[in-house]
Amino acid sequence: MGSAVGARGAEREQKRAKTHGEEDDATAMSIDEQNKENVSANVSASDVRATMGNYYRNFYPAEALFKWLSHGNDERHAKADKTYAGKREFCFVLDKENGDGEIFCRYQCFEDAGRFAREVRSKNPARIEFGPVMNAKPAHRHSVKLHSVERELVFDIDMTDYDDVRTCCKDAQICGKCWPLMTIAIKILDAGLRRDFGFKHLLWVYSGRRGVHCWVSDERARKLSDEARAAVAEYFAVVKGQGKSRRVYSINPMHPSVKRAYDDVLKKYWIETYLPEQRILENNAKLDQVLDLLEDQELKDELVDEFNGSKMSSVERWRVIEERVMQARQPKQGVKRNYTLDFALEKIIFWHIYPRVDIEVSKHMNHLLKGPFCVHPKTGRVCVPMDPAKAEFFDPAAVPTVIDLDNGNKTLDEAMRTFNETFWNAAEAENKERLTSLTRAAKAANATGMDF
Ligand SMILES: [Zn+2]
Known part of the structure; x- marks a missing residue:
């Protein structure tokens, strides 16, 4: 052993002698439970369920969501793909009659926003999941071999993946002390997706309890193959593995x-x-x-x-x-x-x-993901859009519950403003621009006799 190491060892002995006998209060300094501001609202699951019908009738923005998922193809534009919207898979998750478990009604599809809105109100689902746009109407699955054609690139970050680095909460609990881990994830992923991949249309959504989702809606992102999706997700997988086998790369x-x-x-x-x-x-x-x-x-x-x-x-x-x-x-x-x-x-x-992204969710085009504006059954909170530029100011405890909406204590005005201003307005403008440029190309083709 070298002399310097020996010196470090001797120094250590001195410190040990100095601290010997002092009270070891390190473990006693756990987070003061009293100060924990848990974001679980004081609502019961049955109250939430009882209010859902009213929520779907009066608040759920079915038209805005359907319009987004149509990506401009619901327009009366000559170049819009009129069959596009009807080929999207929706999954309604219904409660079993005896209250014990869920029924997944997959392969639902709708011609237009009105039909979607009516079905939501009539079925009153516990939640609605959005799947891919397929090669044919999902309802025709018995007569056509279905495959996914495109789908928003999605990311799912869940606080339970951070349990070994949280001292305040565990499992489904979250509080103001651990929520910043989500803020960090949003900031890093948002910057990476925009600056490294050039994506522009990112919809960030609070998952209603303990996490966030991101829907990358650029046409280029929607058309990525499963392999390319995996590559994008892997790009953000700088930290891999669980517990002691967690490793940091790059x-x-x-x-x-x-x-x-x-x-x-x-x-x-x-x-x-x-x-x-x-x-x-x-x-x-x-x-x-x-x-x-x-x-x-x-x-x-x-x-x-x-x-x-x-x-x-x-x-x-x-x-x-x-x-x-x-x-x-x-x-x-x-x-x-x-x-x-x-x-x-x-x-x-x-x-x-560093963000812990659930790669499996991002990898597969046909993965169903709970849509924005669903309601979390336990917290009653609405899965509201988030402004990534102001992620640090997002307070999950302030998110409206369906009970708040029902009582008239809160509205979804701010959530809709966030949806439009941080995401939809720009995406919609680009959809219109795309359709217009298709028309221009077609006109040019006509004029020159070329087939575009
Ligand atoms: Zn916490």
């Missing part, structure tokens, strides 16, 4: 998009939000998890001793870890340099807070 050296995520979002959220809110470095098990990622037992032991009995906050502890890692990176005579420390700090941050 950070040594950092891919430009990964670096942007780190510089623009992760670094700031780690220090300003994640560490102060989750206080993981004051929790022995979580601290152990973090220090293991250094892959340097010597350094880990040193830090464990330093924090033993310390009253330092998680942010203060992180500053110490940073400092020790920087010191350990310095070449020392006679000491074998641990190169894994070069990216250890970044790795810890990515490991904890």
Whole structure:
């Protein structure tokens, strides 16, 4: 063993002697349950269910949703594909009569928004899922061999995938302390999809309880094959695996998009939000998890001793870890340099807070996904659109429940404004432009006798 390591060992012994006998209160510093603002509304599932009929009659924006899913093809435009809208698969999820379980009514399809709206009101489904546009009407599945032709590229991020990095909640619970993990995911995915893939029409939606969905609606995205969808989803899979086998990829050296995520979002959220809110470095098990990622037992032991009995906050502890890692990176005579420390700090941050995308949902064109403006059966909250540019201001606890709407205490005005202003207005303008350019091309073809 080299002399420098020996010196580090001796220093550690001194610290151990110094802290020996001090009260180990690190584990006692768990998040104060009293301060937890859980977003579950005080509603019962039966109240939610009883209000759904009224919700579908008075609030559910069936026309706007159908118009979006038609992507301009419901227009009276000569170049609109009049058969397009009717080839989309809808799935109505109905409650079983005895209240025990669900019935999936797949392959529903509608000629126009009016028929869709009427069917929603008459069936009063627990939720409505949107599937792909097929080669023929899904209802004709017994006479035609159906296959998916196109579909929005979708992303699903669920807070339960973050259970090992949350100290405040677990499973379906969420609160103001862990919700920023979703904000981080939205910011990173939104920037990546727009800047690296050039997509423009992204609809972000709160899933009603513990996660978010994104519907990329650009024509180019809708036409991606399953293989291409998998490739886009994999692009964001910088962190893979669960628990101890979770690994961080593409950070040594950092891919430009990964670096942007780190510089623009992760670094700031780690220090300003994640560490102060989750206080993981004051929790022995979580601290152990973090220090293991250094892959340097010597350094880990040193830090464990330093924090033993310390009253330092998680942010203060992180500053110490940073400092020790920087010191350990310095070449020392006679000491074998641990190169894994070069990216250890970044790795810890990515490991904890980089978006955890459910790749399986994105990969398959025919995957059914709960549509926007559905109602979560447990929370009663409406799956409202979100403005990605203001993701940090989104408060799940403020999202209207069907009971709020029913009582007249809240409206969907803001949700509709977000839908239109952050997504639909631009998408609709592009649909019109596309149809007009098809007409122009056809006219030019007529004039020149060419077949376009
Ligand atoms: Zn929480």
